[in-house]
Amino acid sequence: MTTLASDGAQRDASPLSRLWHRELSKYPGSATRYTSLAIVVLATIVLYYQFYLAGAVATRILADYHMSFVYYVNISVVGYLFGAVASFATGVADRYGRANIVTVGLFVVALLCLFGIPAAGSSLAFGVIFVVIGTVEGVILVATPALIRDFSPQLGRASAMGFWTLGPVVGSLVVSIQVSSSSNTYPWQDHYRISGVVGLVVAILALLLLRELAPALRDQVMVSAQDRALIEARAKGIDVAASLKHPFRQMLKPDIILSSFAISVFLIIYYIAVGFFPIFFETVFGFTQSQANTLGDWMWAFDAGALLVVGVISDKVGVRKPFMLVGAICTIIMTIIFLSKATQPDTSFTAFVWILSLLAISLGIAYAPWMASFTETAEQRNPALAATGLAVWGLTIRIVIALSVFFLPFVVNSVTPLVEKGPTVQAIAAGKDPGLNAAQNSTVAAVAKDPSIVPKVQRLAAQDAAQLKTAAAIQPATLAKLQADPTNQQVAAQAVGQIAGKFGIGAAAAQARLVALSKIPAADLKFLSTYGPPLQDPKVQGALKYLQANAPSVQKAAADAPKQWRTYFWVAVGGEVVFIPLIWMLTGGWDPRVAKREAAEHEAWVREQLDQLGGPAPEA
Secondary structure, eight states: OEEEOTTSBEEESOHHHHHHOOEESSOOOHHHHHHHHHHHHHHHHHHHHHHHHHHHTHHHHHHHTTOOHHHHHHHHHHHHHHHHHHHHHGGGHHHHOSHHHHHHHHHHHHHIIIIIHHHOOSHHHHHHHHHHHHHHHHHHHHHHHHHHHHHSOGGGHHHHHHHHTHHHHHHHHHHHHHHHTSOTTSOHHHHHHHHHHHHHHHHHHHHHHOOEEOHHHHTSOOOSGGGHHHHHHHHTTOOHHHHTSSHHHHHOSHHHHHHHHHHHHHTHHHHHHHHHHHHHHHHHSOOOHHHHHHHHHHHHHHHHHHHHHHHHHHHHHTOOHHHHHHHHHHHHHHHHHHHHTTTOTTOOHHHHHHHHHHHHHHHHHHHHHHHHHHHHHHHHHOGGGHHHHHHHHHHHHHHHHHHHHHTHHHHOTTHHHHHHTHHHHHHHHTTOOTTSOHHHHHHHHHHHHOTTHHHHHHHHHHHTHHHHHHHHHSOHHHHHHHHHOTTOHHHHHHHHHHHHHHHTOOHHHHHHHHHHHHTSOHHHHHHHHHHHHHHTOHHHHHHHHHHHHHHHHHHHHHHHHHHHHHHHHHHHHHHHHHHTGGGGGSSOOSOHHHHHHHHHHHHHHHHHHHHHHTOOOOOO
C-alpha cells in the first residue's frame, strides 16, 4: 500500500522500497527541498574531495609507485575520458531520475577509497581504481546539478548553483586543509581511508534523506517560488513521454554546445590548479607538500566565498552576463600575473597567497552565474531535458580537460626527472642521504659542492703513490703528532719503527721513506688523508656515481621547468579569452532594470494562468 505525505513523498509499506522509490509527486515544502539540496551539495563536495585527493599527494604517489609523470598524467586523461562518456550517458537521468544515481555513486566511490586504493599494489592497480572513481564522478557531475536545477527556481538559480559549485571548490579546500595539516611523512593511503569513511557517512545520509521530483514536476520551468501551484496544476496534464523523445537531438544545439565549450576552456586553469599546482610549487619553488597545499587552502576558501556572494547578488539583480564578463576579464589579468611569477624563484609564499586568492575570486565571479544561465538556456530548449543539457556540458568539459591534461607532459617535460630523481639528488648533494652515515654524507656533500676534489685526490694519489703507502704504514696518532711537530725526534723514531715493521726493511731505508714523505706539502697530505680513504668506500662511490649520472638532468629540468610551466599557463589564458565572446550564446539579458520588469510581468502571468486553471493563488 502506498500513500502520499503532505510534502508529496511516497510512503510505501516496504521500508526497502521507500529507500529506492523516492519521487515526490507534489512540489515539496521548504524542509524537504532544503534537505535534499543540502544532501546534493554535501555529496558533490565529498565526491570531488575524493577525486581531487590524488593531485594533493601526487609527488608521493609518483615516488611510491616509481611512476613517471607521463604515466600519471595518462591515468588522469583516461579518467577524464571515461568520465566524459559517463557524463553523456547520465542524460538518462531525465528519464529514470537522479537520486539513486547519486546515492549509488557515493557508495561505490567510498568503498574504492576506503579499501581499493590503499590496497593497490602497483601503478596499474592504482590507475584502474582511479579511472573508476573518475567515471563515477562524471556521472555525478550531471546528476547533482540536475537535482539542484529541479529544486531551485530561476530567480534563485545563481544562488543555488553557487552552492552546487561549492562541490568542486570546497572539495578542493577539504583536500588542501587535510593534506596541509598533516606531516610530510604521513602515509598518503591514510588520506584515502579517511575520505572513504566520510563518503560512507554521506552515502547513508543520501540513502535516507535524498528525494527528487516526479517527472511531471521537474519537466517544467519554475521561474520563481511563486510558480509552485501553477507547476503542480500543469503537471496533471504533462505528457512526460512526449517531452523526452529524441533528447540529444533536442539538446545538441549551438547554444548548448558552444557554451559548454566556453566554460570548459575557461576552467583549464582551475583543473591545472586542482591536479598539478602541488607538483608545480613543490618542484619549481621547493615548497613542501604541506606548504603547497596550504596555498590551496587560501585559493579554494576565497573561491567558495565568491561563488556564494556572487550567486546571491546575481539573483538579486536578475542578470548573469555582466558577472561572467567581469569575472572573465579579472581571471585573465590574474592568470597573467600568476604565470609571470613562474620564472621568478624569489616570489614569496605570501605573494602567491594574494595572487591565487584573487584568481579564485575572479573564477567564482564568472562561474556561478554561468551555471545558472546554462541551465536556464537548457530549459529554454526543453525543461524536461535539463539533465540531457548538463550531459552535453559534462561530456564537453571532460573531453577538453582530458586533451589539455594529455599535452601537459609534452609541454612540461621537466617534471619526471624532478619528481623521480630530484629528491634523491637533493638529499645526496645536501649530505642527507639516509643510506649513509654522518662521515660518508659529509664526504659526499663536500664532493657535490666541489667536484674538483675527486680528480685532485686521484692526481695526488698517482703522483705520490709510494709516499702514501709510507703514510698508511704509520699509525694515525703518530702521523698526526708528526704533522703537528715535524721536529719531534721521539715521534719521528716511532714512525721509523712502524715503517720498518710494516715493510720489513731496515731503519735506514725506513728513515729514507720518512724523509720522502716529509717532502709532500702538509696541505696535500692532509687533503689526501681527509678524502682519500672515504672515497674508497663503496657506498660513497655509489652515491657519487648516482649524482654524476642524474644531477645534470635534474639541474637542466630545474632550469627548464619555470619556462615550461609558464608556457602551459598561457594555454589557460587562451581559454579564458575564448570564453568571453561565447557569453552572448546564453539566454538572459544584461540590464537589471529589464530583468526586474520581466520578473514582474511573469508574476502577473502566473496569476492569470492560475485563474484560468481555477487553481489556488500563488504563495507569497
